[in-house]
Amino acid sequence: xxxxxxxxxxxxxxxxxxxxxxxxxxxxxxxxxxxxxxxxxxxxxxxxxxxxxxxxxxxxxxxxxxxxxxxxxxxxxxxxxxxxxxxxxxxxxxxxxxxxxxxxxxxxxxxxxxxxxxxxxxxxxxx
Numbered sequence: 001x002x003x004x005x006x007x008x009x010x011x012x013x014x015x016x017x018x019x020x021x022x023x024x025x026x027x028x029x030x031x032x033x034x035x036x037x038x039x040x041x042x043x044x045x046x047x048x049x050x051x052x053x054x055x056x057x058x059x060x061x062x063x064x065x066x067x068x069x070x071x072x073x074x075x076x077x078x079x080x081x082x083x084x085x086x087x088x089x090x091x092x093x094x095x096x097x098x099x100x101x102x103x104x105x106x107x108x109x110x111x112x113x114x115x116x117x118x119x120x121x122x123x124x125x126x127x
Contacts, residue, residue: 002119003027005046007037007063008081009055013106017050020108026115034058038066041073047119050102050111053082053093061096068097077118081106 004021008014009032018028029044031037034055041049049067053060060080067073077100080093085103093101100114 001025001027002048002115003029003044003046004115005029005031005037005040005044005049005076007031007034007040007049007055007060008052009033010052013052013081013104017106017108017111024112032056034060034063037063038070038073041067041076042070045074046076048115049076049078050081050115051078051098053080053084061092064093064097079111079114079118 004026006014006017006028008017014030018030021028029040029046031040035057037051051060051064055063064078078098079100079102080098081102081104082089082093083104090101099118102111102114
C-alpha cells in the first residue's frame, strides 16, 4: 500500500485530502507542522510527501530543504501544496527540493495524477 505523508495544518484540508486518499486505497500519515513532518519523514517511510508551504514551527520550504539535506531521510518525492500561485512560486518550491507543485485550492483529480507520476506504479493502488 502506498503511504502518503500529508503535512498540512488546516483541518479542513487535511480532513478532505486524507479521507479522499484513503478511499482511493492510500495509507495517509498526518503531520500538522513542518517539524512534525520532518520527524515523520524519518520515522514512517512514506512513498510520497504532500507538503503545505505555509506551516507553523518550520515552513514548508525549510522542511523540504531539511529533508533533502538529511542523509537519514531517503529521497522521497515531495509535492508542494500552496496557496502561493504567483509568478516564480513554482520555481521557489522546486529550488527548495520539491519535485512538483500543486496550487490550492486542491484539484483532487490533478493531484492524483501528480502522485501517480511520482510514485512507482507497483505501489499505486488500483483504481
